[in-house]
Amino acid sequence: MTNKIISLGIATIVSLNCYAQNKIPAPTHYQMAPIHMQSRWAKNVGPENALPEYPRPQLQRKNWQNLNGMWEYSITDSISAIPSSFDGNILVPYPLESALSGVQRVLLPDQRLWYRRIIQWSANNKKKDEHVILNFGGVDWQTTVFINKKEVGRHTGGYQGFSFDITEYLKSGDNEILIKVYDPSDKGPNPHGKQVLNPGNIYYTASSGIWQTVWLETISAIHISNLKLTPNIDNEVLGLKINTIGKTEGLKLEVAALKDGKIVSAYTASLDKKKNEDEINFSIPMKKARLWSPEDPFLYDLSIKLIKGNKTLDEVKSYFGMRKINIQKDEKGTDRIFLNNKYTYNLGILDQGFWPDGLYTAPTDEALAFDIKTIKSLGFNTIRKHIKIEPERWYYHADKIGVLVWQDFVNPPHGLPEGSRENFEKEVEETMSQLYNHPSIITWVLFNERWGAYDQKRLTNWVKKLDPSRIVNGHSGELLYVNDQLRTPSDSPWIGSDITDVHSYPDPRNAPPQPNKARVVGEFGGVGVPVVGHEWDDLQGWGYLQVTAAELKGKYTHMMKILKDLESAGLSASIYTQPFDVEGEENGFLTYDREIIKIPVTELRTINQELVKQANGFTLDPHFYIAADIDKNDGDNRYEELTNEYYKGKIDSAFLRRLILMSMRKKDKAKTTMISNDYISKLISPYSKSNLSFIWRVTKSSKDKGFELFLAEPQKVDSALWENSAITKIKTIIEAEEIAPQRKLNQNWDSIQQNVKNKFGSIGEELVIGKRMIYYGFETNAKEWGNYAKYYQLYFERALKRPEYDINNCSWLIYENIDDVKVLEFAISVMKYAIDRWDQSPEAYDTYAHLLHKVNKSNEAIIWEEKALKLGKGTPYEKLFAETLQKMKAGLPTWPQNN
Structure with a gap:
């Protein structure tokens, strides 16, 4: 039986005697995984204080039980039942791949991650009509919960909180x-945002599993389940919608709004509804309200009670800000963004929300607030939260500190595979409901730069209907300019949107005017400055424009002067990329570890003051330390000096790592190899993720120690980095050293294969077999289809789980050119494997259907071709899929008839 998922609002606690048994390791067993970069807060993280703060500030109750801390974990394949043993311990709520989890392992798509913890519960202490609720702030992506081996429920969505009533599954004593x-x-x-299994410049390390707080609470059977708060400053009221669960007949509802502890508005009502789910709508007056803004981020407290006789059944605490956001015309008739009926330029910055040690999860609550306070201290009044939904406490800090938030939705995946539209729309609606009450959020951003975009008009209007109280940016960067060249044209940009939004790198530009829409530059900047000793990916730092530390201030000042002119011409907002470096991106004002700032704080504030006057709300706290200033004179000009230190015996790891990178930039190959081998030899944990990532990038030949590591333990390397990372590196080197030179000499394939097999074993042989497949099918003028079929089978028998080549393209050639039923049946199994695991594209479905049809499995082929047609609606393939489907239904061949 699967229980109904309880909305986030229903959880509270009286007293739960919950604790980890001895089966859960003692806190002293925890150790952060090795990592070459961490933030200053990481040292404060441990099992006893892993994000101890109450996770839901908008709906608080007094008593609760935090389940963050040490859990057991296991990684299994996708079909295994509940594991009988576990791999080790993990610190919840830090993602599996993060160093702070203590694990730092990659979760592959065909694997499942399991967590286990024992709690104790006493039925004797349970009061009548009490329910025990298990709450999750966020788990990425699909979650199934069991209590004592019985399934309680499931949830899909990586960014939304959810809860389960586990009362009926509990027993006295130990509970699993x-x-x-x-x-x-x-x-x-x-929807996964910028998380990828193989991170690069603008995509980052994935965060799997639990990444927000887990907690237990007990509640009354009759309780408040959700609040929806809508300020209306023009009518001087606060609109409230309160959802309750349970029969509220005969109960009294008491609501009080407080300012500095004193009640300023109250509401009392008798409830007489008998149904089990109730919705109460009303307003309370807020005369002469103190308005919320970045200059004065004032928050009212809110108390709500459900009372039966003299007994309070349920009481929640919340807060709200009185503010208004919309598009209005200024005194010149220009459409602009207005806050509280006053034109307010949104000077913003693009915040990704990643951490070197916690990835998606900030190490501590102080760290979570640090980012927001730093951004405001630098003189910005706006944050665009980029393709990530943060924990609720992030928005609480944004409300309290006082910044305007443009909240991106997390886009559907590229190619819109089957189910992606439904998942996206479900998560959008849940996100809006979860974050609705935060006054800091003023704009919903639907799509970004066409990533997964579809049905833009319908979805923009849908979002506006769900929340008419905010601005909707239907498509940020629908027009993208790089170096003044338009990369993404559009026939009808920003349809239905409140905003016209362009992205322009590196220098900003104005969006075109459209009636009743504000003009914004949703992204610009991206100026890269690497900082020695504070780089995540020190091999390849990235920015749209690379400058030295000494040049950055001048470049940013120039951009701000452009913005000032654009603002005079009608620009309402600008979003600079970005506040912090993120993994391979080095275009932040601060380094990824938040330790170095690239323009001094006071100088940056002064530049920004040209667009946003820094009133009392922007006062720089003298006790708030942000970061140390960059040393502008510490660069590659020291190569000869540092090389001499190396020859004199300086060999500490950080020094060697820096010298390796210098030698690579100087193209000094001999020193690169020599120093790299010294560096790797001295590593205590060569198979840690951070070390392997560096080794992977510096390994260039079979003589390098890195090559030896990858060849010796490929599975260990893949587990730490990403799928097939070791094999990919090994094959790249073998091809460069063994295959390419021999092919230039016109050596025959048989001798090449034997030679490579003798030197490198089965991995080398697999590489050559794949090369032969491609050669016979794609490279020779006269295609050799018999040999192609032979090596297609040989290759995918070995490499199906780690293919170097696109399975769909390779299998299509089999369909078109091969009549042997055994080969076709094998290709069908290969395509099915790819479809089941990663390729749910309409093209893959189409190829699979063609193969089935060719072996007379036409009924099944028709089903798959119908799926291809459904997914291919609106694509260039739609007509072709439709024609193919008709042929299949008519029993006609779809393959070329000249074979």
């Missing part, structure tokens, strides 16, 4: 909580 997680990252139909 078991959680199963499926997270395909960027290989599934799930």
Whole structure:
């Protein structure tokens, strides 16, 4: 039986005697996984204080039981039942791939992640009509919860909180909580943002599993389940919608709004509804309200009670801000963004929300607030939260500190595989409901730069209907300019939107005017400055424009002067990329570890003051330390000096790592190899993720120690980095050293294959077989289809789980050119494997259907071709799929008839 999922609002506690048994390791067993970069807050993280703060500030109750801390974990394949043993311990709520979890392992799409913890519960202490609720702030992506081996419920969505009533599954004494997680990252139909299994410049390390607080509470059977608060400053009221669960007949509802502890408005009502789910709508007066803004981020407290006789059944605490956001015309008739009926330029910055040690999860609550306070201290009044939904406490800090938030939705995956549209729209609606009450959020951003975009007009209007109280940016960067060249044209940009939004790198530009829409530049900047000793990916720092530390201030000042002119011409907002470096991106004002700032704080504030006057709300706290200033004179000009230190015996790891990178930039190959081998030899944990990531990038030949590591333990390397990372590196080197030179000499394939096999074993042989397949099918003028079929089979028998080549393209050639039923049946199994695990594209479905049809499995082929047609609606393939489907239904061949 699967229980109904309880909305986030229903959880509270009286007293739960919950604790980890001895089966859960003592806190002293925890150790952060090795990592070459961490933030200053990481040292404060441990099992006893892992995010101890109450996770839901908008709906608080007094008593609760935090379940963050040490859990057991296991990684299994996708079909295994509940594991009988576990791999080790993990610190919840830090993602599996993060160093702070203590694990730092990659979860592959065909694997499942399990968590286990024992709690104790006493039925004797249970009061009548009490329910025990298990709450999750966020689990990425699909979650199944078991209590004492019985399934309680399931939830899909990586960014939304959810809860289960577990009362009926509990027994006196020990109770096992078991959680199963499926997270395909960027290989599934799930919104995943910038998380990928193979991170690069603008995509980052995936965060799988539990990544927000887990907690237990007990509640009355009759309780408040949700609040919806809508300020209306023009009518001087606060609109409230309160959802309750349970029969409220005969109960009294008491609501009080407080300012500095004193009641300023109240509401009392008798409830007489008998149904089990109730919705109460009303307004309370807020005369002469103190308005919320970045200059004065004032928050009212809110108390809500359900009372039966003289007994309070349920009481929640919340807060709200009185503010208004909309598009109005200024005194010149220009459409602009207005806050509280006053034109307010949104000077913003693009915040990704990643951490070197916690990835999606900030190490501590102080760290979570640090980012927001830093951004405001630098003189910005707006944050665009980029393709990530943060924990609720982030928005609480934004409300309290006082910044305007443009909240991106997490886009559907590229290619819109089957189920992705439904998942996206479900998560959008849940996100809006979850974050609705935060006054800091002023704009919903639907799509970004066409990533997964579809049905833009319908969805924009849908979002506006769901929340008419905010601005909707239907498509940020629908027109993208790089170096003044338009990369993404559009026939009808920003349809239905309140905003026209362009992205322009590196220098900003104005969006075109459209009636009743504000003009914004949703992204610009991206100026990269690497900082020695504070780089995540020190091999390849990235920015749209690279400058030295000495040049950055001048470049930013120039951009702000452009913005000032654009603002005079009608620009309402600008979003600079970005506040912090993120993994391979080095275009932040601060380094990824938040330790170095690239323009001094006071100088940056002064530049920004040209667009946003820094009133009392922007006062720089003298006790708030942001970061140390960059040393502008510490660069590659020291190569000879540092090389001499190396020859004199300086060999500490950080020094060697820096010298390796210098030698690579100087193209000094001999020193690169020599120093790299010294560096790797001295590593205590060569197979840690951070070390392997560096080794992977510096390994260039079979003589390098890195090559030896990858060849010796490929599975260990893949587990730490990403799928097939070791094999990919090994094959790249073998091809460069063994295959390419021999092919230039016109050596025959048989001798090449034997030679490579002798030197490198089965991995080398697999590489050559794949090369032969491609050669016979794609490279020779006269295609050799018999040999192609032979090596297609040989290759995919070995490499199906780690293919170097696109299975769909390779299998299509089999369909078109091969009549052997055994080969066709094998290709069908290969395509089915790819479809089941990663390729749910209409093209893959189409190829699979063609193969089935060719072996007379036409009924099944028709089903798959119908799926291809459904997914291919609106694509260039739609007509072709439709024609193919008709042929299949008519029993006609779809393959070329000249074979």
